Amino acid sequence: MSEEQMGGNFAALGQRLGRIKTAVALGQPDRVPVQPFFDGIITRYTGGSYEDHFYNFEKAGNCAIEFLKRYPNVDAGCVPLFYSGPANELAGTRIIDWPGRPGSKVDKYSTHQIHEIAFMEQEEYPELLSDYTGFMLRKYIPRAFPNIQGTQNIVFADGTILDSSALNGLYNPQTLEAIDLLRKIGEENAKAFEATMKFSGIIAGMGYPGMITGISEAPYDILGDYFRGTLGIFEDVTDEDILPYVEETVNRFADMQIARLQYLRFVDIPFKSIFFPLHKGMDGFLSESLYEKLYWKPLKKIIMALIDMGDVLPYIYTEGPYDTRLDFLTDVPAGKVLYHFEKVDMKRAKEKLSGIACISGNLSISRMEFGTKQQIIDDTKYLLDTCAPGGGYIFDFDGSLENAKEENLDAMFETLDLYGKY
Numbered sequence: 001m002s003e004e005q006m007g008g009n010f011a012a013l014g015q016r017l018g019r020i021k022t023a024v025a026l027g028q029p030d031r032v033p034v035q036p037f038f039d040g041i042i043t044r045y046t047g048g049s050y051e052d053h054f055y056n057f058e059k060a061g062n063c064a065i066e067f068l069k070r071y072p073n074v075d076a077g078c079v080p081l082f083y084s085g086p087a088n089e090l091a092g093t094r095i096i097d098w099p100g101r102p103g104s105k106v107d108k109y110s111t112h113q114i115h116e117i118a119f120m121e122q123e124e125y126p127e128l129l130s131d132y133t134g135f136m137l138r139k140y141i142p143r144a145f146p147n148i149q150g151t152q153n154i155v156f157a158d159g160t161i162l163d164s165s166a167l168n169g170l171y172n173p174q175t176l177e178a179i180d181l182l183r184k185i186g187e188e189n190a191k192a193f194e195a196t197m198k199f200s201g202i203i204a205g206m207g208y209p210g211m212i213t214g215i216s217e218a219p220y221d222i223l224g225d226y227f228r229g230t231l232g233i234f235e236d237v238t239d240e241d242i243l244p245y246v247e248e249t250v251n252r253f254a255d256m257q258i259a260r261l262q263y264l265r266f267v268d269i270p271f272k273s274i275f276f277p278l279h280k281g282m283d284g285f286l287s288e289s290l291y292e293k294l295y296w297k298p299l300k301k302i303i304m305a306l307i308d309m310g311d312v313l314p315y316i317y318t319e320g321p322y323d324t325r326l327d328f329l330t331d332v333p334a335g336k337v338l339y340h341f342e343k344v345d346m347k348r349a350k351e352k353l354s355g356i357a358c359i360s361g362n363l364s365i366s367r368m369e370f371g372t373k374q375q376i377i378d379d380t381k382y383l384l385d386t387c388a389p390g391g392g393y394i395f396d397f398d399g400s401l402e403n404a405k406e407e408n409l410d411a412m413f414e415t416l417d418l419y420g421k422y
Helices: 003-024 057-070 085-091 122-130 132-144 164-170 173-205 219-237 243-265 288-308 323-329 346-353 365-370 373-387 406-419
Strands: 272-278 312-318 338-341 358-361
Touching (some): 219 288, 346 373, 365 406
Parallel strands (some): 312 338
16 A cells, blocks of 8 residues: 555545544534444445455454445444354353354354353352452353353462362362463454454544444343343342342442443543443333433443543443433433434434434344335435534444445435535
8 A cells, every 4th residue: 555545545544533523522524424333234235245344354354454445424433343163162252153153043144143142140149249250250150151161260268278188179180171261362352352453443544533432331230141141130120139239230230340441541542432332221221210320321331431531432332222211311411422222212312312422323223124215315315404504413233234235325325425515
C-alpha cells in the first residue's frame, strides 16, 4: 500500500470515527453513520463460513476484508472476533456449542449457540459470596469445563506455614494435570487473540474503525446466563429468602466488572467502547421494581464508572421488546451512551431519548433474509425519517445479520446513500 493510500485511509478512518462520535454526542455529522451488525454473513458472502471464526482465522479475516471491499459504505462494525475451537475442545466447554466442534449439530454458517445450564445451585449463593475465587476454582470450572477437574482440589487451610509443604493444594497429580491442560488452552486462545488483533489492524488500516473494543454484561445477566440459568434466576427472584442473595450478588458483580475495566483508563486507542448485550431485562421478564433494583441499578453503576473514566462509550445493546424500560434508559448523562434496540417503537424511543442518548437498531434481519427489496427500501427510509432528524442516530439492524438476499443488502445501502445525508 502506497503512502498516498495510507494517508487517504487514515483520513477516511478519522472521518468515519468522527461521524460515530458526533452522533453519540447527539450531533449531526455529514450523514447518518452506518454501523450494521454484520456477523456470519461476512464469511457466507465471501466463500467462508462461521466455522472459520473458530478454526481458520486467516480465511475468516480475509473474508472480512473482501466483504468491506464489496460493501464499503459502512462506518464501523465489520472487524471479526475469533474464538478458538481447539481451546474449547480441550476444555470440554459446555456453555456453548459451536460450528466445527466434533459432533456438533450447529450449522457451519451459524453463530455459536448458548446452552442453558445452571452451573450453580440455589443453596450455593452464600459460598459464591463468601469465596468467589474458591467457588470458581472448585465448583464452577469443573462443571462448565469438565476436562478441567483438577482445580477442585485447590484448597488452602489455616495453619503453620514453615516451608513449601504449604503449597500441597497446588501440586497434587490432578491439579498438575489441569495446569498442563490450561497451558495448552492458553496457547490456543492466544492464537485467536493474535488473529483478532492482526485483522483489526488491517481493517483499521483500510480506514474502518472497530465499534467494539471490549465486552461486558449487565450483572443480572451474568448471574442468569452463566450461573443460575433463565429458569433458575426466575425462581430466585420470586423466593423472598433468596432475593437478598440475588441483590447482593448482582451488586458484587458490578463492582468486580468496574475493577476489571480499569485498564480503559490507560489504554491508548482512538475509540473506546464497551459492548453490553442485555439478555434478561426485556419487557415482561421482571416487574418494574425488580428491574430497577436488580437489573438497572447495577448496570447503571457500571455505565457511570465508564463515563467517569473519560472517553469510554457504554454501548448498550437491548434484546427483545424494551418499550416499558425506556424511562429507565433516560437516567444517564446526555451524549455519553449509545442504545441499540431490537424491538421497540422507534418513534417513541426517539422522543424519549432525544437530547439524552444516541439510538440505533430496529431494521429487521428476518426481513433482510425473507422480505422484498421494496420492503427494505421502505423500512430503511422509515428509520431515517423517524430517527435521524436532530441527530443522535446510528443506522443498524435489529440483531446480528447472518444471511440476507443480495438485492436486499444492495437496496439498503442504496437507500442510505439517497436519504442518509443531513
